[in-house]
Amino acid sequence: MEFKHQVFVSSTYKDLIEERQHVIHALLELDCIPAGMELFPATDEDAWSLIKEVIDSCDYYVLIISGKYGSVGPKGISYTEMEYDYAVETGKPIICFLHSQTDELPASKIEKKEDINIKLESFKDKVKSRHCKFYNSPEDLGGKVSRSLIQLRKKHPGEGWVRGKFAMTDxxxxxxxxxxxxxxxxxxxxxxxxxxxxIDTSDLEQGEDTIKSVQKFNTKPSWSEPDNYEEVKVEFSWNEIIKYVGPALQGEGSEVDFKYKLRLLIYHKIHDVNPELYETIKHKNIGLPLVVFDKVKVQLQALGLIESGIKRRSVSDNETYWNLTRKGEKSLLNLQAKRKKDSEKEDSIEN
Known part of the structure; x- marks a missing residue:
């Protein structure tokens, strides 16, 4: 896999245009990605934030110093020196190049102000304390940058960049x-x-509106009277349905669980209507008429409280799944969440 390293080229700009061109050409020949002042003039705090981000993303840092100190930032330090200090602070592999014959440079490429010259010389002394090389022409600089970067990559292998199609692992x-x-x-x-x-739900049954179900139980089965059935009618509200089936459908539940919870609701409702009968029957004896289940299922969908499950499952799984919608979850939480006043009532009953 071919890696390309990104190299930040730091220097003053107007006096080193030709030198930078040779350096960039040398970097491109080494299949590197140059980055530097050509991308952004360092003139304000926003640009400085961007410069730091680019330095962070680079693998190597190249510094070029000649006869100019460069644009000075708010703290009285040039942006070039700020870039160098940041590269050192962040542990970036650095190679530095200083002009060896600044006395022979044209006057336009040399600092004229004494106080700026002092800052420039101080900056050079700082750089010389680390390993650096000297150049005397743009061509000489390009060649030395090329050879030095080859050695730097061997000594400090960078992470580099790769084309997206090569980075796409299995x-x-x-x-x-x-x-x-x-x-x-x-x-x-x-x-x-x-x-x-x-769907406009304003005229749909919901909340405390009720739905009915009729249950028949053979209370005294015998050979002589095989059809001795007792009929019981129960009513339950849509809110009660959500209370019972909601928890089973959070994060998707099967239709089997859905029906089980409805049968459990009917079973408990029989206790309210006929406590004596309730004592004689079991939950497994409760039937769920298909017409009742279909009505509940359609109504809850129309109200936007449930929806079909969409999770991926095995091919052999033929079960139907249902899921509470966000609206359904809010409705369930509103109905089921314990409130302080409920706890206070329970405490008073116990006392």
């Missing part, structure tokens, strides 16, 4: 496929929610 590809599938599921879920939201 593991990453698998993760991307999973994310695409998840996005598709979420998009489908959003479409379903939008479709449900289009």
């Amino acid at each position: 593991k990453i590809k698998s993760e991307f496929d999973q994310m695409r599938a998840k996005i598709a599921e979420l998009e489908l879920e959003l479409v379903k929610k939008m479709e449900i939201q289009e």
